[in-house]
Amino acid sequence: MYNQTLRHQEDISLYSNAFGFLRAPLFFEPEKSDADAVVTGIPFDMATSGRPGCRYGAQAIREASVMFAWERRRFPWDFALEDRMKLADCGDLVFPSGDPGAMVEALESHADAVIGAGKRMLSLGGDHFVTLPLLRAHARKYGKLALLHFDAHSDTYKEGSPFDHGTMFARAPKEGLIDPAFSSQIGVRTEYHEEDGFMVIDGPSASELSAKKIARAVEERASGHPVYLSFDIDCLDPAFAPGTGTPVPGGISSAKALEIIRALKGLDIVGADVVEVSPVYDHSGITAIAAAAIALDILYAMAS
């Protein structure tokens, strides 16, 4: 079993052996660990409308994350994550395959236990549908949330089955989990409707505006409310993230996404996920590497 010190032993190579996200220790009962933040993989892609395969996403992000584990104080932050946040990885959610309803039940009860123990969650998808049960658990603990949503799609589509990765942000306001009036969507470049009530900084605007300007607009919108950050990797242009189910050309770069996250100051980010990484469509692991960097900067933003 790993412990925190192993990560820093210089004679251990970064890539070998078993490991959690950022080589964090593996705890299969995370609510009993002394970690401040818990990483959970969710190997679920049954709600995908396009190309499947993101059930393998969490494992690919973990594997990519080891490349960032050697940096104690991550560039360009002015503190080291481990000085403010103890991290554990509880592996992947266990649920009966072929039963999306059972996944929802398993994820809600897992998230209730982790959040109930006072820990923050970083969840690695899986398809974007996993955000809905995660929002339910977070709203039970924190009340109505402000959503900060990075995506090529609004995911507010009204049609679809009960398990559809394009419908969560139509359902979440109806269930009272999030308030669009406090919420922002960054990078959308497919059809969306203003009457859904979100502040949308669309793909071209997100490329053109400065990261600071975008971050200030998001903060103003969410001010005073607990924030749930959901990052669909297809927010990035397919040049930076080809390994995803529903890629849409015209997105922001990985550099811009990192700049926006790093510019977020004083947001109370109570939970986050990075979803829709589909390694079967990836090349050279670039999508998983981008997702791992984004996930790590989200943890820094949580801790800042």
Ligand SMILES: [Mn+2]
């Ligand atoms: Mn999405």
